[in-house]
Structure formats: structure tokens, C-alpha cells
Amino acid sequence: MRVPFHPILDDDEEPDCTIYHNGEAIPAKTGEPIAAALLAAGVKVFRETAKRRRPRGIYCGIGRCTDCVMVVDGEPNVRTCVTPARAGMRIETQKGLGEWKAP
Numbered sequence: 202m203r204v205p206f207h208p209i210l211d212d213d214e215e216p217d218c219t220i221y222h223n224g225e226a227i228p229a230k231t232g233e234p235i236a237a238a239l240l241a242a243g244v245k246v247f248r249e250t251a252k253r254r255r256p257r258g259i260y261c262g263i264g265r266c267t268d269c270v271m272v273v274d275g276e277p278n279v280r281t282c283v284t285p286a287r288a289g290m291r292i293e294t295q296k297g298l299g300e301w302k303a304p
């Protein structure tokens with residue numbers, strides 16, 4: 202799902218790192234939004250709602266709606282549309298409101 206060529210953006214870089222979505226390795230470009238890497242890999246469900254467990258994914262794409270929140274490296278409620286990817290990140294589908302773990 203990546204755009205292979207764009208006449209204006211001129212972004213032809215290939216993924217240079219690996220992130221892990223629910224344990225599965227996914228290629229990513231360092232610094233691109235986590236959500237972009239997930240969408241490129243075909244991931245569309247980022248979280249489940251608290252009451253009815255309905256799937257949610259990208260909606261606004263600019264960090265306002267919180268539909269894209271996921272558990273990133275153990276921290277819940279991370280807005281993946283505005284959080285840059287870096288090598289080795291562990292991203293999990295968030296169930297409900299997410300659980301904070303004791304440090």
C-alpha cells in the first residue's frame with residue numbers, strides 16, 4: 202500500500218528498519234508515522250472500543266481523534282499517526298482503554 206513514486210514528494214526511500222505488530226515483523230522507514238508502516242503492511246485495525254469491542258483504525262491522521270491509539274513498547278494510548286517509527290518498536294492492538302503497567 203505504499204505509493205512507489207510521487208512526482209512532488211520524491212520519497213523513494215525503502216524501509217530501513219523493522220517494527221513488530223502483535224509479534225509480527227513489519228518493515229518501516231525510520232521516522233515515518235507508525236500508522237503509515239502499519240497501513241503499508243495491510244493492518245487496518247489499531248484498537249478495539251472499550252464497551253462494544255468495535256474495531257477502530259486511522260481516522261483523522263493528524264493526532265486529534267485518538268482512533269489510532271495503540272500500545273507501543275508497553276505504553277497504552279499512543280497516537281500512532283503522529284508517533285515516529287524506530288527500529289525494534291513493539292506495537293500491540295489496544296483493547297479498550299489500555300492498561301498502564303507499573304514501572
Ligand code: FES
Binds near residue numbers: 262264
Ligand atoms: S488517526 Fe486521529 S489521532 Fe491518529
